[in-house]
Amino acid sequence: MxxxxxxxxxxxxxxxxxxxxxxxxxxxxxxxxxxxxxxxxxxxxxxxxxxxxxxxxxxxxxxxxxxxxxxxxxxxxxxxxxxxLRLDVVVDGKVLESFQDAGEAEAFAAEHPGARVQDALRLPLRAVAEMLxxxxxxxxxxxxxxPTGSSSGSANRPRPGGMRGTAPSPSRASTRTSGR
Structure with missing residues (x-):
């Protein structure tokens, strides 16, 4: 074989x-x-x-x-x-300098009043979690x-734990039929 x-x-x-x-x-x-x-x-x-x-x-x-x-x-x-991974040091919406290292970016920002460090690619936390x-x-x-097909031995990975939505489903939220 x-x-x-x-x-x-x-x-x-x-x-x-x-x-x-x-x-x-x-x-x-x-x-x-x-x-x-x-x-x-x-x-x-x-x-x-x-x-x-x-x-x-x-x-x-x-x-x-x-x-x-x-x-x-x-x-x-x-x-x-x-x-x-690029971090931008920003003051009033203007990028002063860009870094790859968070420590260097923080140190540079500390030397410039009003400066803050932000990701060059700003993403919502949910997007980063989904990428992970x-x-x-x-x-x-x-x-x-x-690449081509899946082996018969593969199994789907279980969904990660966490809180799921607790809202009732639309069918359960509709008018009750008890007492008919």
């Missing part, structure tokens, strides 16, 4: 608004695991549970989101990673995009 396992050769693309971020065609398992462990350690060190942000310290949350961005960038092609889910599915042995 001969079994051929195809490897992706074309970059994956995650479109976020008008931006297209190119992801590596394939990521070696050990590199993905190392990046994922780094993310988990950063998250644990900051004491932030991404599934429950209620009561999270804003400074810790910012550092955790930066760690998520670093994890995602490690799966991207260099040009996309550079853009995704896609990347884990894609490279973390989930059921993501395989």
């Amino acid at each position: 001969r079994k051929t396992i195809a490897l992706n050769t074309e970059p994956h693309v995650i479109a976020v608004g008008p931006h297209e971020l190119e992801m590596q065609p394939e990521v070696y398992g050990d590199e993905f695991i190392d990046a994922y462990v780094d993310l988990q350690e950063a998250q644990a060190a900051k004491g932030v549970d991404l599934e429950n942000l209620e009561g999270a310290d804003p400074a810790s949350l910012r550092k955790t989101i930066r760690a998520v961005r670093v994890f995602l960038a490690r799966q991207m092609l260099p040009q996309s990673a550079e853009f995704f 889910e896609v990347v884990v599915e894609l490279y973390g042995a989930g059921s993501g995009n395989r």
Whole structure:
């Protein structure tokens, strides 16, 4: 018997608004695991549970989101990673300087009254969380995009935990029929 396992050769693309971020065609398992462990350690060190942000310290949350961005960038092609990680120091809507390192950006901002650090690619938190889910599915042995077909042994990755909507369904919210 001969079994051929195809490897992706074309970059994956995650479109976020008008931006297209190119992801590596394939990521070696050990590199993905190392990046994922780094993310988990950063998250644990900051004491932030991404599934429950209620009561999270804003400074810790910012550092955790930066760690998520670093994890995602490690799966991207260099040009996309550079853009995704770029931090701009801004005063009155004007970019004074751009950095890749958060510490350097904060130090520069501290030297300029009224300056603040912001991501060059500003995204809602939900978009970053969705990107994280896609990347884990894609490279973390989930059921993501395989080059050709899927093996019969693959199973879908369970949806992450967290709070689901609690509103009643439209059918349950309609008028009651009891007493007919």
